[in-house]
Amino acid sequence: MYRIERGRTPNGVRVVTVETPHLHTAMLNLSVAVGSRDETPECSGVSHFLEHILFRGCEDHPTSLELNSALDRWGGALNGATGQELTTFETAIAPEGIERAIGVAARMLVRPLFRDVELEREVILEEIxxxxxxxxxxxxADLHARRLVFGAHPLALPLAGSLESVAQIDEAMLRQWHAERYRADAMLLCVAGPVEHERVLAACARAFEGLPAGRPPDPLPAPPFPPGPRLRLVPHGESQSDLRLLFPAVPEHHADHPVFVVLRRLLDDGLACRLQQEIVEARGLAYSVSAGIDALREAALFEIEAATAHEKAPRLLAALLDVLSGLHRTPPSAEELDRVKARARFAGQALADSVSQLAAYFGEGALLGIEQTPAERVAAIEAVTCDDVVRVASEVFCREHLAAAVVGQPPPAELRQTLGL
Amino acid sequence: MYRIERGRTPNGVRVVTVETPHLHTAMLNLSVAVGSRDETPECSGVSHFLEHILFRGCEDHPTSLELNSALDRWGGALNGATGQELTTFETAIAPEGIERAIGVAARMLVRPLFRDVELEREVILEEIxxxxxxxxxxxxADLHARRLVFGAHPLALPLAGSLESVAQIDEAMLRQWHAERYRADAMLLCVAGPVEHERVLAACARAFEGLPAGRPPDPLPAPPFPPGPRLRLVPHGESQSDLRLLFPAVPEHHADHPVFVVLRRLLDDGLACRLQQEIVEARGLAYSVSAGIDALREAALFEIEAATAHEKAPRLLAALLDVLSGLHRTPPSAEELDRVKARARFAGQALADSVSQLAAYFGEGALLGIEQTPAERVAAIEAVTCDDVVRVASEVFCREHLAAAVVGQPPPAELRQTLGL
Structure with a gap:
């Protein structure tokens, strides 16, 4: 279905090609190992600001119009995204334009002009x-919940910075951050599509010439998950209260990671899953509810989110805790576990048709040290037993491990009571 | 790349198969020609409520859990969506499960049990x-702008109804709406994927047995676009003002439709397009701005949306009008027009890899009477000239055709002044 080829440019940029001869478009994913967790409160938002300023022009393409036109004509529209650990630039592209697109995208990251900082600040302030x-x-609500968990650690900083911190960022800070962080060893370029690895690698060798080698400093390790239950109420006058619950999870390389994936799928995957059935269908407490795993290099969070009318928020919180503890009180039947595993297999199969997902998996994943293939991942999920589910769920989903944020106007006493506070 | 096959069940349900032997997943799209424009203020939201209640169980799968489990095990997660003219049910599905999925989805639409109306009302109220x-x-802002254009016509009704109208909907209304509207001639099932048409058609013939033939009544025709400029200000206390501008456009079968598509792409497609360059890059007036065409059977709207800090709203409005009138003041260069056409070709090429887009194009499109193939569409776009662009832009993008809604706390006098009101 697809074939993975790996290489490096002479100065050390990693290059991965996912050859998909059956598909008709390509995806270019260029990731840099830098994000908000590398920042301090004083420079909060600098990674995101830098991501934005790169779109403002570079050597050979000195204006935003020239830079973006060079990609647009091959069907591309470069999208930048700054996360906690990664900054990613991604675009779909006609396969015949891939070498040209690699040249433009690399130029943009390697030789930026740092133009129009004041104008771009206005744009970022609107985003915030x-x-x-x-x-x-x-x-x-997500930001407030993370603050409960991470306190003064950079992992609690907002991805784009705050209105105050962004006001302080200047060209000198952006230039310095770029010089320190945009190093060859921190970058990975992945192309998925009907393309040949040798041509991708050769284009990368030319395109990244002159990028300094070297490895940026490692971020501060994540602090241990604090004892709970913790609750933060943020008053806000809309029609609903927005709930976010966080529990500790484990990173990708941990032996229990597949168990967390199964827990996530039992809770939120398809419409027969437990959160949908118990929160939405059986109790009418929310229109939508979701569960996810936010995986960092050395730590992870298990997240639950939902919104409901203010007066229903305590009932929603109680019901969510009930569904979570239900995972060990009423373990999944063989049929339920089989369904979850079948869906994981299907997701692995669907990956083969999506250049976007392939490029993200083999690009961003590899930069964060994930070596498992999709097939190995599916095999690990197949091996999870009902006992694993009960063991991990009973360890993790208890009030002592809960950090919860509620943004809205819920009845505060009732909400605290629900958590025994 | 793909092959289209068409047929009908004995009772008249249209069946379209898009055979894509190169892909590994399938998409099932089942559309019904009913939506909010078929409603009155008294039953506003009944199409959407019915879409929801169908997920609550049917003959052979009497509960939500049983119904959804039957699809979930093939990787599916049925998603329902109610629009102005169509109600659509869509799911990805493992190709080997397609016949089973057709059986379940058809059962759900043909033989619903109308269970748990009160519980589902709670869910819908949270959605609203x-x-x-x-x-x-x-x-x-979109709803308020549509009210300016459509007044008392059902096209101004909110898709899901209002808190008041949904409170009045009962089981009898839902049953009646279903009996009237879910008729064989109003339905189309489209499958895109590595599947064979003969098997899809045979599965449909079995699955839709017993569905009454007949054609539901046509909706009221859209009223003419009213003279402008019209402005509605809706006070709301957030950090930004949300702007929505509407102009008249033409439906898919109109000779000028490809010109509107080119106008849309000149304004908003990729990062070198005019709205991005002039509103975001050059003036820092918004974080994102977009243009779209909302096409109905016999009418269409050209929509612009953006948000900005309250005090900047008048400047944003003036700048948007300036960019729009710029389309005839500064017609596109040959290069700009070429870029837009190249992107349309690329989009046509990318369609071949997306079962989701293929199923929507050949399913929902056909039900609304769109007969053009993607290749014919691209050819029509290639034929658009600079003169066409200038002619249509100068006809359409003038204050006399503008309906604008602003939700926020902008300075009202300045905003009115911008429109000469």
């Missing part, structure tokens, strides 16, 4: 305003 | 609360 109220207070 | 403020007033 989407997550604050009219008094400029953050209303993102 | 996502678009209202703490006083239960709608804050969706």
């Amino acid at each position: 305003r989407e997550e604050v109220d009219e008094h400029e207070r953050p209303i993102d | 609360r996502e678009e209202v403020d703490e006083h239960e007033r709608p804050i969706d």
